[in-house]
Amino acid sequence: MKQKEKVTIYDISKKLNISAATVSRALNQNPKISEKTRKLVAETALEMNYKQNRLAQALKSGRTNNVGVIVPYINRSFFSSVIRGIEEELTPHGYHVIICQSHEEVKNEINQLNALLNTQIDGIFMSVSKTTKNTDHIKKALAENTPLIFFDRKIEVPGVSSVVLDDFKAGFMATEHLIKEGCNKIAHLSGDINLEIYKNRYEGYKSALKKHGFTPNPEHIIQTNSKIESGQQAVAQLWECDEKPDAIFSAGDYSALGAIQELKSRNIRIPEDVCVVGFSNEPFTKYMELPITSMDQTPQLMGKIAAQVFLEQVKGTKAVSIEKKVVLSPELFVRNSSGRSILKTVTG
Amino acid sequence: MKQKEKVTIYDISKKLNISAATVSRALNQNPKISEKTRKLVAETALEMNYKQNRLAQALKSGRTNNVGVIVPYINRSFFSSVIRGIEEELTPHGYHVIICQSHEEVKNEINQLNALLNTQIDGIFMSVSKTTKNTDHIKKALAENTPLIFFDRKIEVPGVSSVVLDDFKAGFMATEHLIKEGCNKIAHLSGDINLEIYKNRYEGYKSALKKHGFTPNPEHIIQTNSKIESGQQAVAQLWECDEKPDAIFSAGDYSALGAIQELKSRNIRIPEDVCVVGFSNEPFTKYMELPITSMDQTPQLMGKIAAQVFLEQVKGTKAVSIEKKVVLSPELFVRNSSGRSILKTVTG
């Protein structure tokens, strides 16, 4: 098999009897090179099939044009969509996206982060794992002066930019929507309160109740994970209460789905008896025969904006640490699982 | 802000008054280094917080420990799951995964491929775009001696390994399943026949019909894209035919979903009047109230195996080009959209 015949600027310089420095400058559009030489070099490079060795360049410049993304799992609609957004925004700028999974384990998160730093990455995007409490590894990245941007799931670390959803508002909107549909005993299936996002959704929920003069019933707040079964169990538990809910606001679509399944198996009508609202606008929510109302997080936009924040950061003066906090507005897609007033499915 | 204080082997060598070569050897477990020195270096490296500069190492060795993955879109359940498999298999070996999207455009595919080759990637995994016909860009990668592995969607190029589903068998199985459910006028919603996968599914379909003594009705073969609307239109078109189908085997889950929606709107009962089988086992298929029978492609396994093929390839003698063709078996998940005989949903 033919060896990789790597053509270098030295090969070009030999062929043209000029110095490698001149070749380098010509290729980099350095103004101190005559038009004649520049053209000659460009042509020769083309015909010799020269390809710049980005490793050498990276070693010299300290920039790799690679960024890393750390997410719990990449095959979740939300995360893969964010990554798509990042990729599409950065590719035109010559960046490549390296992906890593933490599997929701802070241990993996630390390993992946260190591995990325070690690879001389130009920046890191991350959504912290559920088990992340300590921020030492993040501060370390910061100490190495590597731009770090949180998206969706963040943790408070001074100097770190973030792009997140307004989860408080989202929780508020979802709850208020249910109130306007005539519900007044709204249960909440929360996620892990250790994560800011779930905490904020919960706070938004409480705030909406308060605004409309309702008091949250502690029995109606149930912590779930993002699994279907967990939603089923939650309903089973809720229907043990003295006061049965007439609506469920779930902080996740899968638990909302499970809740709906359990409600149906109990012959409870949706949305007539109980309204259900999910969260994330997972693709499946709109495909159901009973399409599920859900909160959209605009993941692809989130990725694009995170990428833009990164680009600003690397363009700016290195000496100054920019901390930018972007908060995206959620969008509620009202569908049949809660839209008592709508006649036709909004598939938006 | 504090500058990146990069500790190099020279810093260690100065501190210990030994040569950088010795430091390098000590850190690399070179046997020609005395135990005493090795330990001393290891300790000093640790306390100085030394981190190997992988760029320098990569430049010297020619290996970056990065691999590239090119897929049409990363936020498709199938592709993101394959990527997850690749990532999980390669991370323990010190590799990082760089992802690129082709957006189903061969132009982008070529750009991304070249960009990856330029980055001195150690290997490339790819699923070709629908518009890929010419293989010059792929041969170029091969000429540069970069391991290339196709997964799912491949194109015949000598010397390229591949990991694919047995789509013929899948098409055959799906069709035979429908025949066994008592259907004898089975329509097929095909994908783009330019892609081998769809061609093979179609061939498998025809072969199953033939085996059981049926002749395919050309009017019952409809080319769709993988969109819901396309499935709806297909049903509309099929129900214009003189002979209405009593089953639909769709080469994609979204078109199957569209077909089901359209059938329902025409008050056609599923599975009593018409059975429907989809393809890919997208998450939503099992969440529907009428869960959809679908063919599972074991994407995560596909990714893992593709990664293993890659590892074998880089371990083997560089001089020899290994061409390995792995074919995975599909698995049919029979659900209510076609399982006339099953009582309860198989959610598997």
Added chain:
DNA sequence: CTTTAATTTGTAATCGATTACGTAAATAAA
């Protein structure tokens, strides 16, 4: 106590591109 062999470490080149500094050539000014 030499001589030889085995260990351990140092020197310097290398990977490929970039760039500060310096010089030769070309042009403008005197």
Added chain:
DNA sequence: TTTATTTACGTAATCGATTACAAATTAAAG
């Protein structure tokens, strides 16, 4: 024509790690 300026290009160091080759040290053998 001579001097001053530009303009264009070359020399060599640099990024950080690896490694062929050589040298120095130690151990073994005679």
